[in-house]
Amino acid sequence: MKLGDIARELRLTCLTPGVDHADQEVAAGYVSDLLSDVLANGPAGGVLVTVQVHLNVVAVVVHAEMTAVLFAHGRQPDEAVRAKAIEEGVALYASEDSAFEIVGRLHALGLRGPAV
Numbered sequence: 001m002k003l004g005d006i007a008r009e010l011r012l013t014c015l016t017p018g019v020d021h022a023d024q025e026v027a028a029g030y031v032s033d034l035l036s037d038v039l040a041n042g043p044a045g046g047v048l049v050t051v052q053v054h055l056n057v058v059a060v061v062v063h064a065e066m067t068a069v070l071f072a073h074g075r076q077p078d079e080a081v082r083a084k085a086i087e088e089g090v091a092l093y094a095s096e097d098s099a100f101e102i103v104g105r106l107h108a109l110g111l112r113g114p115a116v
Contacts, residue, residue, distance in 0.1 A: 001026055001111055003068055003091060006047070010105055012070060012093035015082055019091045021067055028114045029106045031099055035060045042066050043114035049102050053077040055084060062088045072099040 004022030007014065027045030032038050033052050042048060042064035049070045050057060058081060061069055068091035071077070076094050077085075085092045095102055 001109060003047070006106065006109065006111070007093055009109055010070075010095060010097070010102065012095050015071075015076060015092040015094055016085050016090070019086055019089055021089075021091045024067055026067060026111060029103065029111045030066075030113060031103050038066075039064060041114065046114065047106075047111075049099050049106075051075050051099065053081065055081050057081070058085045058088055058090055061090050067091060068093060070095060070102055072097060072102055 003024050003026050026047055028043040029047050030042050031049040033050050035056055038048060038060050044065035046066050047068045047070055048061055048066055049072055051072050053071060053075050057069055071094045074096045
């Protein structure tokens with residue numbers, strides 16, 4: 001599934017204008033608020049669902065070679081985090097939905113977690 005399709009289907013708000021990954025295929029989804037867990041298990045080419053909004057989220061996603069971050073519960077990072085994400089080419093999106101709801105909707109769209 002393409003990132004642009006996910007954003008449209010989940011009615012996500014784009015927080016990183018200029019980072020255009022709309023046509024990029026998303027390999028898998030991952031949900032965690034423990035960044036060491038994301039470092040160890042986040043799928044390359046995947047999307048992360050989290051409520052963490054600090055700068056380390058961008059660093060972890062870059063290191064894990066993930067494509068995007070979906071912030072749940074209406075959480076949004078500050079401008080410094082957005083700027084770093086744009087610099088690193090990481091797409092950031094926000095949703096008012098809970099992480100549970102986002103992950104359920106991603107699963108219903110056919111996105112799965114990383115192979116174990």
